[in-house]
Structures are given as C-alpha cells and as structure tokens.
Amino acid sequence: MSDTVTSRLSGFHKLPMEERLAQLGRMFRLAPEELNMLHGVGALQPTLANQMIENAVGTFSLPLGLGLNMMVNGRDYIVPMAVEEPSVVAAVSFAAKIVRESGGFIAEADPSMMIGQVQLTRFGDATEASQKILDVKDQILALANSFHPSMVSRGGGAKEVEVRVLPAPEGPRGEPLLIVHLVIDCQEAMGANLINTMAEGVAPLIEQVTGGKVYLRILSNLADRRLSRAMCRIPVPMLADFEMAGEEIAEGIAQASRFAQADPYRAATHNKGVMNGIDSVAIATGQDWRAIEAGAHAFACREGQYRPLSNWFLEEGHLVGRIELPLALGTVGGPIKVHPGVQAALKVMRVNSVREMSMVFAAVGLAQNFAALRALGSVGIQKGHMALHARCVAVTAGARGDWVEKIANELVKAGHVKVEKARELIAALSPAEAAAATGTTG
Ligand SMILES: CC(C)(COP(=O)([O-])OP(=O)([O-])OC[C@H]1O[C@@H](n2cnc3c(N)ncnc32)[C@H](O)[C@@H]1OP(=O)([O-])[O-])[C@@H](O)C(=O)NCCC(=O)NCCSC(=O)C[C@@](C)(O)CC(=O)[O-]
Numbered sequence: 088m089s090d091t092v093t094s095r096l097s098g099f100h101k102l103p104m105e106e107r108l109a110q111l112g113r114m115f116r117l118a119p120e121e122l123n124m125l126h127g128v129g130a131l132q133p134t135l136a137n138q139m140i141e142n143a144v145g146t147f148s149l150p151l152g153l154g155l156n157m158m159v160n161g162r163d164y165i166v167p168m169a170v171e172e173p174s175v176v177a178a179v180s181f182a183a184k185i186v187r188e189s190g191g192f193i194a195e196a197d198p199s200m201m202i203g204q205v206q207l208t209r210f211g212d213a214t215e216a217s218q219k220i221l222d223v224k225d226q227i228l229a230l231a232n233s234f235h236p237s238m239v240s241r242g243g244g245a246k247e248v249e250v251r252v253l254p255a256p257e258g259p260r261g262e263p264l265l266i267v268h269l270v271i272d273c274q275e276a277m278g279a280n281l282i283n284t285m286a287e288g289v290a291p292l293i294e295q296v297t298g299g300k301v302y303l304r305i306l307s308n309l310a311d312r313r314l315s316r317a318m319c320r321i322p323v324p325m326l327a328d329f330e331m332a333g334e335e336i337a338e339g340i341a342q343a344s345r346f347a348q349a350d351p352y353r354a355a356t357h358n359k360g361v362m363n364g365i366d367s368v369a370i371a372t373g374q375d376w377r378a379i380e381a382g383a384h385a386f387a388c389r390e391g392q393y394r395p396l397s398n399w400f401l402e403e404g405h406l407v408g409r410i411e412l413p414l415a416l417g418t419v420g421g422p423i424k425v426h427p428g429v430q431a432a433l434k435v436m437r438v439n440s441v442r443e444m445s446m447v448f449a450a451v452g453l454a455q456n457f458a459a460l461r462a463l464g465s466v467g468i469q470k471g472h473m474a475l476h477a478r479c480v481a482v483t484a485g486a487r488g489d490w491v492e493k494i495a496n497e498l499v500k501a502g503h504v505k506v507e508k509a510r511e512l513i514a515a516l517s518p519a520e521a522a523a524a525t526g527t528t529g
C-alpha cells in the first residue's frame with residue numbers, strides 16, 4: 088500500500104467516476120479485481136448470495152461513496168459508505184474537512200465486552216437463587232469458555248457473571264425476573280453467535296444449581312460495555328463561511344444541541360442524522376446495522392428519556408462536539424470475510440483492529456451530525472440537501488445521461504426541486520433534445 092494515503096482529496100467529487108476509481112487504485116495499489124468490487128462489478132455473485140441467506144433470488148445494490156477528509160487520532164481515513172440518500176457522503180466530507188483543519192477527531196473505544204443474557208424462572212427466593220449462582224461463578228465461566236477455547240487463547244472469552252433481579256412487569260404479585268449476565272470479551276468479532284453459544288451452554292448448570300427453569304439465552308444488543316467516543320474542538324472563527332460569521336454558526340449548532348437535549352421529538356431526528364453516517368459505513372463494511380441501531384437507540388434512552396447521542400457546546404472560543412454510543416462491530420465473522428465487496432471496502436478503510444474501526448465509526452457519526460446541525464442552525468437543510476437531491480428528482484422525471492446534471496442545475500437555479508418542475512423543463516426542450524434527455528428516440 089502507498090505511504091502517501093491521504094483522505095484530503097480536494098475536488099474528488101468533481102472528477103468522473105472512472106478517474107475517482109483510478110486515483111483510489113493508485114493510492115491503495117488495488118488490483119483491477121478489487122477496483123471492480125468497489126465499482127460493483129461482480130461484487131456479490133447470486134451463487135454466493137444463495138449461500139448467505141434463504142430463498143435468495145439475487146442481489147440488491149446500493150450506491151457506494153467515499154467519505155473524505157477524515158482524520159481520527161492523527162490518522163487519515165477514507166471511509167466507504169453505502170447509502171441511497173443524497174448529501175450524506177458530501178456532508179461527512181464537508182464536516183471532516185473543517186475538523187481536520189482544527190486537528191481532527193480524537194476518539195477512543197472500549198474493549199469488545201458484550202453481554203449474554205440468561206432468563207431464569209421458578210427459582211423460589213430471588214436473593215437465595217442469586218447467591219447460588221454467584222457461588223458457582225467460576226464454574227459458570229469455565230463452562231462458558233469450554234464452548235469457545237479459541238476465544239480464551241486469543242485473550243477473550245467469558246470474564247464475569249452478574250445477576251440482576253427485576254420487578255415483575257405484572258406488578259408485585261408476579262414472580263420477579265432473575266437475569267444472569269455473562270460478560271464476554273469478543274475480541275475482533277461482533278460476537279452474537281459466540282455469545283449465544285455460551286449463554287445456551289451455561290443454562291443447564293444455572294438450572295441445576297437453582298432448581299429453576301431457564302427460558303431465553305441470547306446476547307443483549309444494548310452493548311453498553313462496548314462504548315466508543317469521539318470529540319472535536321473547532322476554533323469558532325474557523326466555522327465562518329462567505330455568508331455568516333463563525334460566532335453565528337457556532338451559536339446555531341449549540342442551540343440545536345440544546346433543543347435535542349431537551350426534547351425527544353428532536354433527539355430522534357438528531358440521532359437519525361448521526362446514524363446516517365454510521366449505518367452507511369456499517370453497511371459498506373459488512374456490519375450488522377440492525378444490531379448497531381438497536382444498541383444506539385436503547386443507549387439514547389438509558390436515563391429514562393430519549394436523548395441525543397452527541398452534544399455540542401461552546402468553550403473558550405471553541406465549538407466542542409462529543410459523541411458516545413455502543414458499537415458492536417467486527418473485523419471477522421458474519422459476512423465480513425465472505426462478501427468480496429466488504430473486503431475491498433475494508434482495504435480502503437485500512438483499520439487494523441475492531442477498536443480502531445469503532446473509533447472511526449464514532450467520528451463519522453459526529454461529523455455527520457455536525458454537518459446537519461451546521462445547516463439546520465444557519466441556512467436550513469434544504470439548500471445543501473435539495474441541491475444534491477435534485478439529480479434524483481431529474482432521474483425520476485425521466486432525465487438520463489448528461490441531461491441529469493443539466494436538469495438538476497436548472498431545478499436548483501429555479502429554487503424549485505420538484506419532479507413536476509423537472510418534467511416541465513424536459514417538456515420545454517425541442518423534440519430532439521427531449522428525446523436525448525430522456526434516452527428515447529425522437
Ligand atoms: C451538502 C453540503 C456538504 C454542501 O456544502 P458546501 O458549502 O457547498 O461545500 P463546499 O463547497 O464548501 O465543500 C467542502 C467540502 O465538502 C465536500 N463536498 C461538497 N460538495 C460535495 C459534493 N457534491 N459531493 C461530494 N463532496 C462534496 C467536499 O469534500 C468539499 O471539499 P473540496 O472537495 O471542495 O475540497 C452542505 O450543505 C451540508 O453539509 N449540508 C448538510 C447535508 C446533510 O446533513 N445531509 C444529510 C441528510 S438530511 C437528514 O437526513 C438528517 C437530518 C438533517 O434530519 C438530521 C438532523 O435533523 O439533525
């Protein structure tokens with residue numbers, strides 16, 4: 088791989104797609120097959136898809152873009168993003184460009200600790216049953232680890248047993264819930280399968296020592312022992328653009344953050360913006376994005392009210408942004424080593440461990456959030472977003488080829504990004520132009 092990898096590729100978005108790929112190929116010394124994978128040519132063959140899921144009839148594609156300008160802990164990252172929504176990739180690159188000029192993102196991630204849950208019922212007295220389980224804690228851990236000795240030799244495996252007694256949902260007359268938590272270090276894996284194996288494996292021992300009956304044995308997607316954090320600190324004057332002073336923009340972002348802190352209706356949309364970035368990278372890198380989504384939103388609710396995953400405030404002439412969320416990611420397992428497109432995407436992202444990957448994910452979430460709040464707290468989201476959405480609108484109205492960009496530009500100029508307007512523009516062309524614009528013969 089080239090030593091000159093940089094994610095600061097100014098004007099990359101103005102290049103034709105072939106030149107973008109060629110530039111990427113040179114920088115990462117990618118083989119033609121790897122470039123083809125990124126380009127989507129043969130990335131996931133139907134025969135392989137048929138081995139991945141049930142009742143397969145084919146594959147389904149999404150656009151793959153590159154988030155640029157990302158600097159995390161002093162290292163440059165080009166971030167593969169699979170997403171259908173216009174402006175997401177531009178927004179992350181835009182934010183990361185500003186942040187890198189103020190030193191980049193600082194991030195950290197916890198070790199890969201996950202929780203496996205075992206639900207015990209008919210246990211009699213809850214305190215006594217809890218104590219019986221804790222008395223055989225070492226036996227439970229040894230049994231759990233016997234199902235995955237290779238995880239232990241990697242330094243991972245089951246590390247702790249905890250017992251939680253929860254009030255009965257039916258009220259005081261119902262049996263309280265007794266939930267055993269197995270805390271497992273999953274190392275480089277997301278961990279669901281290995282956790283479930285261990286949770287199922289220890290259930291008979293828990294039944295035996297308590298005389299109770301186990302029902303559920305499954306991981307928890309609220310991965311709150313596996314948090315990732317990112318922060319950035321931008322000098323306020325660096326936020327200025329041609330139209331607004333840095334102070335005004337910073338104030339708009341801080342006000343947006345206050346709104347999300349106070350109001351779950353706003354926090355949900357704020358977090359949707361965060362997840363625009365995180366989900367896109369998750370899909371491109373073969374992660375279980377449903378698990379990430381479930382964990383993020385459960386974590387957002389941990390204080391009893393749904394809150395934003397990130398926070399922005401002013402401090403000593405700087406705008407400071409922070410994000411914290413659970414990220415159960417893997418560099419092995421699931422489809423990661425199976426899907427050839429994921430392999431090519433990971434080569435571009437060049438993370439050396441799952442913790443490093445989690446830090447980049449957190450930084451992407453914060454960058455995405457910054458771009459949205461910057462727009463929302465100043466000119467509004469529509470200006471930037473709709474300008475990029477205009478191309479989709481032009482295609483929906485029937486435009487094809489070079490005409491997509493032309494019609495999109497006209498829509499933006501008219502300040503009216505609607506399919507009907509695009510159809511009007513096409514209808515106003517000469518018959519020959521209209522035929523060319525819509526790819527039909529005249
Ligand atoms: C769209 C921008 C970035 C334009 O912003 P701009 O001011 O036109 O950007 P710029 O010309 O100053 O360019 C700066 C950099 O941004 C990138 N960039 C700039 N343009 C492009 C492009 N076309 N394609 C790819 N990259 C682009 C590129 O890296 C460029 O660097 P350069 O290459 O020039 O050195 C800005 O208006 C923006 O960030 N808007 C916010 C968009 C957004 O957040 N979209 C998410 C979808 S909306 C949503 O679902 C979430 C939401 C909003 O509801 C969340 C919430 O409520 O919190």
Ligand SMILES: NC(=O)C1=CN([C@@H]2O[C@H](COP(=O)(O)OP(=O)(O)OC[C@H]3O[C@@H](n4cnc5c(N)ncnc54)[C@H](OP(=O)(O)O)[C@@H]3O)[C@@H](O)[C@H]2O)C=CC1
Binds near residue numbers: 241273278279417420
């Ligand atoms: N609620 C949820 O989120 C659920 C999710 N899932 C799915 O489970 C999958 C993730 O489970 P997961 O257990 O991670 O995946 P896998 O079982 O596919 O793979 C993980 C395995 O990779 C091997 N491995 C090789 N090197 C390492 C390393 N350095 N660190 C850790 N493991 C290593 C280990 O096996 P070995 O030790 O044998 O080498 C490990 O058990 C995803 O596809 C997810 O969609 C499934 C059920 C529920």
